[in-house]
Amino acid sequence: MPYTAEHKQQSRLRILESAVRCFLQQGYERTGISEIMQDAGLTHGAFYAHFSSKGELYIEAMTHAAKNxxxxxxxxxxxxxxxxxxxxxxxxxxxxxxxxxxxxxxxxxxxxxxxxxxxxxxxxxxxxxxxxxxxxxxxxxxxxxxxxxxxxxxxxxxxxxxxxxxxxxxxxxxxxxxxxxxxxxxxxxxxx
Amino acid sequence: MPYTAEHKQQSRLRILESAVRCFLQQGYERTGISEIMQDAGLTHGAFYAHFSSKGELYIEAMTHAAKNxxxxxxxxxxxxxxxxxxxxxxxxxxxxxxxxxxxxxxxxxxxxxxxxxxxxxxxxxxxxxxxxxxxxxxxxxxxxxxxxxxxxxxxxxxxxxxxxxxxxxxxxxxxxxxxxxxxxxxxxxxxx
DNA sequence: GTCTATAGAAAGATAGAC
DNA sequence: GTCTATCTTTCTATAGAC
The missing domain is CATH 1.10.357.10 (Tetracycline Repressor, domain 2)
Structure with a gap:
């Protein structure tokens, strides 16, 4: 019974935190979606269930990085x-x-x-x-x-x-x- | 009678100046070798007669940008x-x-x-x-x-x-x- | 030295099964 | 929601003709 709303939120948060790490350490271009997803313990196909594009993730990651x-x-x-x-x-x-x-x-x-x-x-x-x-x-x-x-x-x-x-x-x-x-x-x- | 030493120097300089423009405006990753060469009035195949790699060009371009x-x-x-x-x-x-x-x-x-x-x-x-x-x-x-x-x-x-x-x-x-x-x-x- | 053509690798995004 | 597989594009770098 995965795939609850809470489960999704947790995945999303893990992606977000991996993205912050990668983007800040390596910059936007040098960071691949596969790399972020792997770091979050998922495969890159799952990415688009959480964010519509890499660019959108960048914005969210930046905001998250500032907040924390x-x-x-x-x-x-x-x-x-x-x-x-x-x-x-x-x-x-x-x-x-x-x-x-x-x-x-x-x-x-x-x-x-x-x-x-x-x-x-x-x-x-x-x-x-x-x-x-x-x-x-x-x-x-x-x-x-x-x-x-x-x-x-x-x-x-x-x-x-x-x-x-x-x-x-x-x-x-x-x-x-x-x-x-x-x-x-x-x-x-x-x-x- | 192109292909003199002076002609080569001129091409090199044009590439360098295009590279400065592109790298400074768009950053390293977003700039392609084709783009630089086109801006310099050449095709991308000619690039490697002047520089051994994109990374080497970056260093030279940075130095050139600072000097000028x-x-x-x-x-x-x-x-x-x-x-x-x-x-x-x-x-x-x-x-x-x-x-x-x-x-x-x-x-x-x-x-x-x-x-x-x-x-x-x-x-x-x-x-x-x-x-x-x-x-x-x-x-x-x-x-x-x-x-x-x-x-x-x-x-x-x-x-x-x-x-x-x-x-x-x-x-x-x-x-x-x-x-x-x-x-x-x-x-x-x-x-x- | 410069051209065209291409090899080879990587990346963003999508499709369909489960 | 997550997986594997694939489409498509882009890019660095090389090969060979002129």
Whole structure:
């Protein structure tokens, strides 16, 4: 008695999580449907009972990755003010994040990939990016010294810092530049 | 009398420039050798008289794009000190750059693409990235108030700013965030 | 050096049995 | 819902004529 609604939901979730892993690690084009399905413990024929196309899966996977990703996870760190920023930045601008083992941020891992894609994919990225800014803004704007410019600059630096770290071949430099971004972002968000 | 050494050089250069256009606009995987060759006015069979593989072309194209790209072009703007920074930042963090019509920077347009590739490709990216930092460092380090952290933060923000702008679907937001990055980078590089 | 033609592999998507 | 089998397209790379 498989094939219940619940069974289907479970399969769908497994596919989604495999897709997140593959897409974020290898990018959209290099990831095949067969690979995702195999990783989810199914065969590729079953795919189309859950999603209408690879493109649709990409959108869903991106959303799922953001919801369960590193950025979101560090948002509720129980702290306030500058300690809160420190927690978020520390969790994001981090070599473990760059290595990608544990729920990386799709905004940083897929930037370039997204730019060349159809508008519904870019739409999703835009929404998630706005969300990221909103979360930081919410905390920062209590402080009248912080401007919207500060927020945009910080998120660009976070995404850029992680993306560049991932692209380079020099772990020492990667660590160094992440640290520099963290320090500078902290200064921007907490200076007088 | 084609087929002279000079003729070959010219063909090679045309292929290289087509490759830069295609790779930067569409990414590595979405670009076919046929497409590049057609854009260069040749057929795809001729490709292997110039390059041994698509991967080799990618490396050469990336190097060529950096040498003739927007960042390098704005390095020699004839100015000094804070005016020099302003010129470089203005030329880079710019909507025209994001649209990609005129020799965009491979560091910003290919970040995510590079991360998933073989080590020789990442090696090349690393070298170019270090070059970018060196150029800015050379000007900034005259000023004892500037640290290496400042440089790394600024380059990450430049690359991140352009990459994110390109990924989002909202031109107004793109322009806004580029402006924010420019303002903030300027502040980092010229504040007391 | 460049062309046409093709080999060989991979990928997205569909068909039909269970 | 999931499986196996297959259609179809696309792509890298090679072969051989000029």
């Amino acid at each position: 990703g590193r950025f979101t996870a560090h948002l509720k760190n129980g702290k306030k003010g500058s300690a809160w920023f420190q927690g978020v930045l520390e969790g994001y601008l981090n070599l473990d994040h760059v290595e990608g083992d544990e729920s990386p941020c799709p905004l940083a891992f897929l930037v370039t990939d997204i730019a060349t894609r159809e508008s519904d994919v870019k739409q999703t990225y835009t929404r998630l990016y706005k969300g990221m800014n909103r979360y930081i803004s919410r905390q920062a704007m209590d402080d009248s010294k912080r401007t919207k410019d500060d927020i945009y600059a910080v998120t660009a630096m976070m995404i850029g810092g992680v993306a560049v770290s991932r692209a380079i071949n020099d772990p020492k430099l990667a660590k160094r530049l992440l640290h520099s971004c963290k320090q500078t972002a902290e200064k921007i968000l907490t200076s007088d | 790209g927007r960042f390098t072009a704005h390095l020699k703007n004839g100015k000094k000190g804070s005016a020099w920074f302003q010129g470089v930042l203005e030329g880079y963090l710019n909507l025209d750059h994001v649209e990609g019509d005129e020799s965009p920077c491979p560091l910003a347009f290919l970040v995510t693409d590079i991360a998933t590739r073989e080590s020789d490709v990442k090696q090349t990216y690393t070298r170019l990235y270090k070059g970018m930092n060196r150029y800015i460092s050379r000007q900034a380090m005259d000023d004892s108030k500037r640290t290496k952290d400042d440089i790394y933060a600024v380059t990450a923000m430049m690359i991140g700013g352009v990459a994110v702008s390109r990924a989002i679907n909202d031109p107004k937001l793109a322009k806004r965030l580029l402006h924010s990055c420019k303002q903030t980078a300027e502040k980092i590089l010229t504040s007391d």
